[in-house]
Amino acid sequence: MFSLHDPIDEALRETLRSYDDFTAALLARRGITTTAAAEAFLSPSYDEHIHDPMLMVDMPKAAERLARAISTKEKITVWSDYDCDGIPGGVVLHDFLKKAGADFTNYIPHRHNEGYGVSIPGIEKIAAAGTKLVVTVDVGIVDNDAVARANELGMEVIVTDHHLPSGELPPAYAVVDPKARADETYPFKELCGGGIAWKLACATLQHGFVGRDAIPAGWEKWLLDMAGLSTIADMVPLTGENRVIAKYGLMVMRKSPRIGFQRLCKVARVNQKSITEDDVGFMIAPRVNAASRMGDPRDAFTLFTTEDESEADELAKKLEAINRSRRAVAGATTKAVHERLEKRKLEGELPTVIVMGDPDWRPGLLGLVANGIAEEYARPVFLWGREGNETLKGSCRAGGSTSVNELMHAAEDAFLEFGGHAASGGFSISAEQVSQLEARLVEALATLPEAKTKVVRADAHLMLTEATTKFLFGLERFAPFGMKNEKPIFAFHDVLVTEVSWFGKAGEHLRLRILRDMFDDTTSEAITFYARRELGDRSTSLEEGARIHLLAYLERDQFSRGQPVRLRILDIHT
Numbered sequence: 361m362f363s364l365h366d367p368i369d370e371a372l373r374e375t376l377r378s379y380d381d382f383t384a385a386l387l388a389r390r391g392i393t394t395t396a397a398a399e400a401f402l403s404p405s406y407d408e409h410i411h412d413p414m415l416m417v418d419m420p421k422a423a424e425r426l427a428r429a430i431s432t433k434e435k436i437t438v439w440s441d442y443d444c445d446g447i448p449g450g451v452v453l454h455d456f457l458k459k460a461g462a463d464f465t466n467y468i469p470h471r472h473n474e475g476y477g478v479s480i481p482g483i484e485k486i487a488a489a490g491t492k493l494v495v496t497v498d499v500g501i502v503d504n505d506a507v508a509r510a511n512e513l514g515m516e517v518i519v520t521d522h523h524l525p526s527g528e529l530p531p532a533y534a535v536v537d538p539k540a541r542a543d544e545t546y547p548f549k550e551l552c553g554g555g556i557a558w559k560l561a562c563a564t565l566q567h568g569f570v571g572r573d574a575i576p577a578g579w580e581k582w583l584l585d586m587a588g589l590s591t592i593a594d595m596v597p598l599t600g601e602n603r604v605i606a607k608y609g610l611m612v613m614r615k616s617p618r619i620g621f622q623r624l625c626k627v628a629r630v631n632q633k634s635i636t637e638d639d640v641g642f643m644i645a646p647r648v649n650a651a652s653r654m655g656d657p658r659d660a661f662t663l664f665t666t667e668d669e670s671e672a673d674e675l676a677k678k679l680e681a682i683n684r685s686r687r688a689v690a691g692a693t694t695k696a697v698h699e700r701l702e703k704r705k706l707e708g709e710l711p712t713v714i715v716m717g718d719p720d721w722r723p724g725l726l727g728l729v730a731n732g733i734a735e736e737y738a739r740p741v742f743l744w745g746r747e748g749n750e751t752l753k754g755s756c757r758a759g760g761s762t763s764v765n766e767l768m769h770a771a772e773d774a775f776l777e778f779g780g781h782a783a784s785g786g787f788s789i790s791a792e793q794v795s796q797l798e799a800r801l802v803e804a805l806a807t808l809p810e811a812k813t814k815v816v817r818a819d820a821h822l823m824l825t826e827a828t829t830k831f832l833f834g835l836e837r838f839a840p841f842g843m844k845n846e847k848p849i850f851a852f853h854d855v856l857v858t859e860v861s862w863f864g865k866a867g868e869h870l871r872l873r874i875l876r877d878m879f880d881d882t883t884s885e886a887i888t889f890y891a892r893r894e895l896g897d898r899s900t901s902l903e904e905g906a907r908i909h910l911l912a913y914l915e916r917d918q919f920s921r922g923q924p925v926r927l928r929i930l931d932i933h934t
Contacts, residue, residue, distance in 0.1 A: 368384060368385050368388045372384070372388055372393055375393065375394065375395065376388070376393075376395065376398060378395065379398065380834075382819075382820060383834065383837075385819070385820075386819065386838060386848060387401065387402075389819070390599075390844075390845065401603070401838075402837050402838070404603055404604040404607055404608075405604075406581070406604060406608055409600075409601065409604045410601060410604055410605075411546065411547055411548060411601055413559040413560070413562050413563035413566070414563055414566065415545055415546050415547065416536055416538060416544070416545070416546040416559065416563075417535075417536075417540075417541055417543070417544050417545055417546070418534040418535050418536050419534075419536050419559070419560070419563050420563070420567075421533070421534045422518045422520070422533075422534035422536050422560060422563070423560065423563035423564045423566065423567040424567055425493065425516065425518060425533055425534060426493070426495065426518065426560065426564045427564050427567045427568060427569035428569070429462065429492065429493045430457070430460045430461070430462040430564070430569045430570065430571070431569045431570035431571075433462070433463045434463065434492040434493055435463050435464070435465075435489070435490045435491045435492050435493070436457065436462055436463065436464040436465075436491070436492070436493045436494075436495060437464065437465050437466075437467050437486045437489075437491040437493070437494050437495070438450055438453045438454065438457070438464060438465070438466045438467065438495050438496075438497060439467045439468075439469075439478055439482070439486075439494055439495070439496045439497070439499065439500070440453075440466065440467075440468055440496070440497035440498060440499070440553075440557075441468075441476070441477075441497065441498040441499045441553065442468050442469060442470070442471050442476075442651075442652035442657035443498070443593075443594075443648075443649055443652065443657075444589065444590065444593035444594070444644075444645040444648040444649050444660075445498045445552050445553045445554050445590045445593060445594040446468070446497050446498035446499065446553055446554070447468065447648055447651075447657060447660050447661050447664070448554045448586035448587070448589045448590040448593070448648075448664065449497035449498055449520075449552075449553045449554030449555075449556075449557035449558075449586070449587075449590050450466050450468060450497050450557070450661060451586045451661060451664045451665055452497075452554060452557045452558050452561060452583045452586045452587055452590075453466075453495060453497065453557050453560070453561060454466050454661075454665055455582075455583055455586075455665070456561040456564070456565075456580070456583065459575055459579070460564075460569065460571055460572075460575065461571045461574075465486075465489075465491075466661065467482065467486055468657045468658055468661055469482055469657075470652075470656065470657070471652040471653065471657065471724050472724070472747050475753075476499070476786070477499050477500070477502065477503045477506070478494075478496060478499055478500050478503035478506040478507065479503075479506055480505060480506050480509045482506075483506050483509050483510045483513065483515075484509070484513065486515075487510070487513040487514070487515055491515055492514070492515055492516070493515065493516050493517075493518070494510055494515055494516070494517045494518070495517075495518045495520065495560070496517070496518070496519050496520055496521060497520055497521075497553055497554070497556075497557045498520075498521060498522070498523075498552070498553025498554065498557075498590075499521060499553075500517070500519035500520070500521050500530060500532070501519060501521040501523050501524070501525050501526075501529075501530065501535070501537050501540060502523070502525060502526040502530075502779065503530060504526075504528065504529075504530040504531065507519065507530040507531055507532050508530075508531050511531060516532075516533040517530070517532040517533055518532065518533055518534045518536065518560075519532045519534070519535045519536065519537065520536045520537070520553070520556045520557055520560055521535075521536075521537045521540070521553060521556070522537060522538065522539060522550075522551055522552055522553050522555075522556055522596075523537070523539065523779065524539055524540075524765075524779075525537075525540050526779075529541075536556060536559075536560060537556070538550075538551060538556075548600045548601040548602075550596050550597045550599070550600065550601075550602055551591075551596070551601065551602065551605075552590050552591050552594040552596045552602070553590060553594070554586060554587050554589070554590020554591065554594070555587055555590060555591050555596075555601075555602065555605055557587070557590075558580070558583055558584070558586075558587035558605070561580055561583060562580050565580055581608070581612065582612060582616075584605065584608050584609045584611075584612045585609055585612040585613045585616045585618060585621065586609075586664065587605050587609055588605055588606050588607075588608065588609010588610055588612065588613060588640075589609065589613070589640060589644065589645070589648075591605045591606045591609060592606050592609070592610075592637050592640040592641055592645070592840065592842065593640060593641065593644075593645035593648070593649075595641075595783075595842065595843050596842075596843060597842070597843045597844040597845070598637075598840055598841065598842035598843055598844065598845045599844050599845060603840070603845070606637065606840045606842070607839075607840055610635060610636070610637065610640075610840060613632070613635050613640075614632060614633050614634065614635055615633075616632075618664060619666065619667060619668075619669055619672045620662075620663035620664045620665070620666055620672040620675065620676065621663075621664060622672075623663070623672045623673055623675075623676035624644060624647060624663060624676045624679065625644070626676065627647075627676045627677060627679070627680040628643040628644060628647060628680070629643075630643050630644065636839070636840070637839065637840035637841060637842060638915075641842075646683055646686070647660075647679045647680065647682075647683045648660045648679070650679060650682045650683040650685075650686040651679055651682060652724065653686055653722070653724035653725055654682045654683075654685055654686050654689075654724070654725075655678075655682050659675055659678060659679060659682075660675075660679060662675060663675040663676060663679065686725065689722060689725055690725045690728050690729055693721055693722075693725060693726070693729050694729050694732060694733070696718070697716055697729060697733055697743070698733075700716060701714070701716075701733075701737075710737065710739075711798060711802050712739055712740075712802050712805050712806075713739060713740045713741075713742065713767070713798060713801040713802050713805055714733065714734075714737065714739060714740070714741045714742065714798070715741075715742045715743075715744075715797045715798035715801060716741075716742075716743055716744075717743055717744035717745060717752065717754060717794065718745060719745065719746040719752075720745070720746075721743070721744070721745030721746075722745055722747065723744070723745045723746070723747055723753040723754060723755065724747075726743040726744070726745055726754055726755040727755035727757065727784065727786075729743055730742070730743045730755050730756060730757040731757045731784070732893075733757075733759075734757035734758060734759025734760075735757075735759055736893070736894070737759060738759050738760050739759050739760060739762075740756060740757070740758055740759055740760070740762055740764055740767060740801070740805070741756060741757050741759055742754055742755075742756040742787070742797065742798075742801065743755060743756070744787075744789065744794060751776065751788050751789075751790070752788065752789050752790070752791060752794055753786070753787070753788045753789075754786065754787055754788075754789070755784070755785070755786050755787075756768070756780070756784065756785050756786070756787065757783065757784050758782060758783045758784070762805065762808065763781075763782035763783075764780060764781075764782065764783070764784065764785045765779075765780050765781055765782055765785055766782070766808060767801060767804055767805060767808065768780070768785060768787060770804035770805075770807055770808060771800045771801050771803070771804035774789065774793055774796070774797055774800045774801070775787050775788065775789050775793075776788045776789055776790060817849070818849045818850055818851035818911055819848040819849050819850065820848070820850055820851070821850070821851045821852075821853065822850040822851065822852060823852075824852060824855065824874065824875075824876045824877070824884050825876060825877055827850075827884065827914055827925050827927070828925065829924055829925060831914075831925075832914050832915075832916065832924075832925050835848060835914060847913045848913070848914075849911055849912070849913060849930065850911070850912055850913070850914065851909065851910070851911055852874075852909065852910040852911075852912060852927070853909050854907055854908075854909065855874045855875065855907065855908060855909070855910060856874060856875040856905070856906075856907055857872055857873070857874055857902060857903070857904060857905065857906045857907070857908060858873045858874060858875055858883055858904060858905075859871075859872065859873035859883075859904060860872060860902050860903060860904060862891075864889075868889075868890050868891065868892055868893070869887065869888070869889045869890065869891060870887065870888050870891035870895075870899050870902075870929070871885065871886070871887045872885070872886040872887070872902070872929075873885060873886075874886055874910075874927075884925070884926070884927060885917065885926045885927070886910065886912060886926070886927035886928075886929050887926065887927070887928060887929065888928065888929035888930075891929075895929075895931070895932055898931070898932045898933065898934070899932060901934075902932070906934065907934070908932055908933065908934050909932070909933045909934075910927065910929060910930075910931070910932060911929070911930040911931040911932075912927040912928055912929050912930055913927070913928040913930065914926070914927065914928075915927075915928050
């Protein structure tokens with residue numbers, strides 16, 4: 361049926377004989393080489409594949425301390441990050457502590473006024489309000505000074521985070537971070553911040569506290585809507601335990617009674633009952649993140665925690681409006697970056713690392729802009745702006761196989777602060793140093809091992825007549841898709857274009873009708889967004905009657921009354 365680019369060897373084919381050739385090949389490419397591993401991947405089980413949270417270093421200690429604070433009515437403050445990992449993670453602990461009858465409050469720093477992480481002024485503020493125990497979500501692992509200040513003020517701190525420490529661990533009562541220690545015993549290291557917050561709630565339920573008996577067994581599963589939202593939005597690898605959390609998280613999202621989530625789906629035009637990881641990544645998460653980038657992150661937090669329908673309606677509409685503003689500002693910034701790059705290209709070859717900035721650019725939006733530029737130019741991109749003070753802040757994206765985290769470490773003397781992952785990061789830099797940043801990063805890149813060129817390859821050749829609903833249903837066994845579990849890519853050769861149209865406000869998106877079956881003249885739809893930017897002449901030169909080769913994903917067309925399988929174009933060749 362398929363001509364596979366990388367056929368599996370006969371021994372492995374025999375091991376995976378209970379699966380069809382294509383399924384076996386996809387499993388093999390994900391490193392799944394046994395029947396047991398295949399079943400665990402294709403049919404992840406909550407009961408079998410969710411690990412005991414108490415296996416995590418310091419988790420028993422953290423659970424005991426939080427349970428004690430609940431039982432004795434100590435004032436607890438949950439300090440979470442302001443993005444779509446920290447906010448849902450904060451909601452997880454909010455719902456848990458409320459259910460447990462705790463005395464608590466949630467604290468989310470304002471991106472523009474307070475900045476990232478746990479700050480000393482914020483610690484002093486919550487201490488003055490009577491806080492005795494601080495629980496962080498998605499932050500804290502590098503905030504040693506702020507944790508030390510909390511200790512001085514008579515508070516104890518439980519740090520829950522998933523980032524790397526900058527050196528010594530913070531002097532907290534407990535540090536729950538699977539990446540923080542070389543001797544970590546937890547079997548899965550890639551949980552996001554919201555996932556670890558959910559683990560803390562599960563561990564505290566397991567430990568027990570005054571009032572525990574009033575919480576029904578299995579109630580914590582309802583928190584998976586927010587843990588799943590964090591996991592998908594934060595782009596952690598969707599393998600192992602993350603795959604289970606994301607899969608069951610989507611199940612809970614589809615039937616969640618959370619009124620704010622329902623309203624957000626409505627304004628974003630997402631069908632809650634069939635919500636997918638793409639809906640979360642492209643529709644829900646941007647609106648949550650827009651709250652901090654363009655306004656107040658507590659708006660998103662309150663949306664998910666309110667039980668008032670009018671408040672939920674108001675906040676959902678507010679996030680929708682803010683997101684529209686975000687897109688407009690990000691679009692204007694992207695245009696400005698492109699104009700500068702075109703000018704630089706006329707002056708000579710672009711450097712191996714692109715650095716660009718403007719004091720008027722919003723740092724909170726630069727990650728979005730940098731991501732598009734990095735993908736387009738296939739190299740690391742660092743963009744900076746300024747907000748409220750003299751410190752310049754920015755975001756960076758890899759744009760290939762180079763780790764921006766490693767790159768920043770190789771040029772650490774150029775920054776005031778920095779951090780992040782292989783694919784993305786953030787930094788702050790002085791105005792005096794910023795003019796030399798590009799040269800410094802280019803120099804540092806030359807000292808790193810040469811990055812391998814990223815090659816996009818199809819998983820299989822496919823005939824349009826084979827792209828059926830039944831086939832798509834089989835593919836969806838591999839969902840949810842994401843980091844380290846990418847959507848299968850298909851090559852369609854020599855297909856006939858029967859119609860070319862452009863849509864969107866600026867006519868920037870491309871829709872093709874392509875002949876599906878020459879015997880009955882049926883067609884399939886193929887679309888791609890921002891085709892003029894991403895594909896250039898390969899898209900703008902297309903005409904009816906052209907014969908082309910396509911690389912594409914398969915997806916469901918929720919609005920089709922005919923053929924429900926649609927192609928999402930990745931590349932076009934004539």
